Amino acid sequence: xxxxQPASSPDVPTVEQVxxxxxxxxxxxxxRRAALAVIDVFVERMxxxxxxxxxxxxxxxxxxxxxxxxxxxxxxxxxxxxNLVGLVNNLEKRELIQRQPHPxxxxxxxLHLTPAGAALTEAAEKTAAELESDAAGRLSPAELKTLIRxxxxxxx
Amino acid sequence: xxxxQPASSPDVPTVEQVxxxxxxxxxxxxxRRAALAVIDVFVERMxxxxxxxxxxxxxxxxxxxxxxxxxxxxxxxxxxxxNLVGLVNNLEKRELIQRQPHPxxxxxxxLHLTPAGAALTEAAEKTAAELESDAAGRLSPAELKTLIRxxxxxxx
DNA sequence: TATTGTTATACTCTATAACTATA
DNA sequence: TATAGTTATAGAGTATAACAATA
Numbered sequence: 144x145x146x147x148q149p150a151s152s153p154d155v156p157t158v159e160q161v162x163x164x165x166x167x168x169x170x171x172x173x174x175r176r177a178a179l180a181v182i183d184v185f186v187e188r189m190x191x192x193x194x195x196x197x198x199x200x201x202x203x204x205x206x207x208x209x210x211x212x213x214x215x216x217x218x219x220x221x222x223x224x225x226n227l228v229g230l231v232n233n234l235e236k237r238e239l240i241q242r243q244p245h246p247x248x249x250x251x252x253x254l255h256l257t258p259a260g261a262a263l264t265e266a267a268e269k270t271a272a273e274l275e276s277d278a279a280g281r282l283s284p285a286e287l288k289t290l291i292r293x294x295x296x297x298x299x
Numbered sequence: 300x301x302x303x304q305p306a307s308s309p310d311v312p313t314v315e316q317v318x319x320x321x322x323x324x325x326x327x328x329x330x331r332r333a334a335l336a337v338i339d340v341f342v343e344r345m346x347x348x349x350x351x352x353x354x355x356x357x358x359x360x361x362x363x364x365x366x367x368x369x370x371x372x373x374x375x376x377x378x379x380x381x382n383l384v385g386l387v388n389n390l391e392k393r394e395l396i397q398r399q400p401h402p403x404x405x406x407x408x409x410l411h412l413t414p415a416g417a418a419l420t421e422a423a424e425k426t427a428a429e430l431e432s433d434a435a436g437r438l439s440p441a442e443l444k445t446l447i448r449x450x451x452x453x454x455x
Numbered sequence: 456t457a458t459t460g461t462t463a464t465a466c467t468c469t470a471t472a473a474c475t476a477t478a
Numbered sequence: 479t480a481t482a483g484t485t486a487t488a489g490a491g492t493a494t495a496a497c498a499a500t501a
Contacts, residue, residue: 155402155409156366161375165363165424166356170431170443171341173450174334175352179377180454181327196331200322207321210312214482219317221335223470228484246311250477250482253311268321275326281452287326290453293446294329296437298336353491370459382492384461406459406500458501469490478481 174297184278185271192267193237197222199271201230202256202264205240210253212245239263330453340434341427348423349393353378355427357386358412358420361396366409368401395419 166172185196194202200220205211213231217224231254234240239260245251256264279287322328341352350358356376361367369387373380387410390396395416401407412420435443 155399157402157409158364158367158371161360161367161371162363163360163375165359167451168447169427170435170447171334171337171352172356173447173454174330174337176377177450177453178327178330178334181330185327196327200328203321204317204319207318208314211314211317212482213484215314215317219319221332224483225471225485225487226469243311245482246313248478248482250475252483253313271325279326279453282449286449286452289445290449291324291326291329293438293442293449294333295323296442297333297435297446298329368459369461379493380460381462381464381494401459404459404501408460456501459499460497461499462495462497464494464496466493467491470488472485472487474485475483476481477483478479 170297174294181278184274188270188274189267192263192270194263194267197230198234199267201227201234202239202260203268205254205256206261206264206268209255210243210245212251212253214251216254234260326453330450337434340430344426344430345423348419348426350419350423353386354390355423357383357390358395358416359424361410361412362417362420362424365411366399366401368407368409370407372410390416 182196185199189196189199192199197220201216204216204219208215213224213227216222216231217227222230231240235242238257241255241257241260242252243255245253275287279290282290338352341355345352345355348355353376357372360372360375364371369380369383372378372387373383378386387396391398394413397411397413397416398408399411401409431443435446438446
């Protein structure tokens with residue numbers, strides 16, 4: 144009753160060219176690969192500043208929100224509080240940011256850029272802006288705008 | 300010569316609502332957040348099958364490329380060989396895949412789905428297809444198609 | 456000499472529990 | 479009782495070096 148299937152097939156199939164068409168049709172696969180590609184360029188261009196993407200995000204948020212607290216940074220960036228501690232300590236040791244007591248809540252600490260931190264962040268933001276056009280190399284400005292609009296629709 | 304800057308400012312600024320507009324204008328920031336959002340949904344929907352995204356990708360590639368080797372999987376998915384070993388071992392222990400010696404290269408091993416693996420992968424791919432419309436909830440089918448096209452332009 | 460698959464290992468990223476000081 | 483910040487620690491994920499078998 145089971146003669147149709149040889150246990151160890153005499154001609155085992157092999158693969159010359161891998162067919163990835165199925166995965167390439169999935170949003171998750173494409174979103175992840177695109178994110179990794181852009182972040183790779185980001186990492187490379189930010190390394191002269193000694194900044195990882197997350198360091199850049201923190202400095203930029205502090206620049207545009209002087210006095211922001213660790214808790215607010217965590218909520219904005221999806222970082223867990225214990226994982227932000229070392230990051231902020233390093234930026235403080237590098238004298239890029241300063242802690243100042245919160246004027247109305249003695250539990251909280253406001254974060255501020257030092258003059259050196261402000262200069263570095265301004266330069267890094269300029270690099271980030273240039274990087275956009277490179278990372279999205281084959282996208283026209285209109286396509287880039289559309290892409291960002293559609294990405295926001297996915298996660299907001 | 301240095302009287303203009305009070306050491307501890309009398310009115311330290313605080314932040315009510317965090318201004319994230321700058322980061323929201325960057326492609327990398329949006330691509331990463333969108334990818335994480337989609338992957339979160341993916342992880343949740345695939346958990347009944349006991350599959351992480353990478354397990355799904357491997358099974359799907361084996362399904363569409365019977366006899367694919369570990370080396371080819373690594374190249375297709377951007378996984379390093381040492382990190383694929385445990386993954387493939389687990390899928391084999393669960394009797395979802397089978398190793399068969401490569402017919403022409405005794406160093407290599409071809410990977411194949413077992414009947415149970417084929418059934419699971421087929422069901423998981425159906426779930427993945429349904430998931431697309433949910434993960435991209437507020438996107439129209441046309442927008443989803445545009446988004447995938449633009450994402451490919453970024454990383455290809 | 457180069458490649459496939461593998462082990463061992465280290466490093467980063469992310470996650471959880473628990474503490475302190477303030478509210 | 480709840481929150482801000484912190485410590486310690488555990489678990490993923492990702493990286494490099496080196497090896498045996500085969501090409």
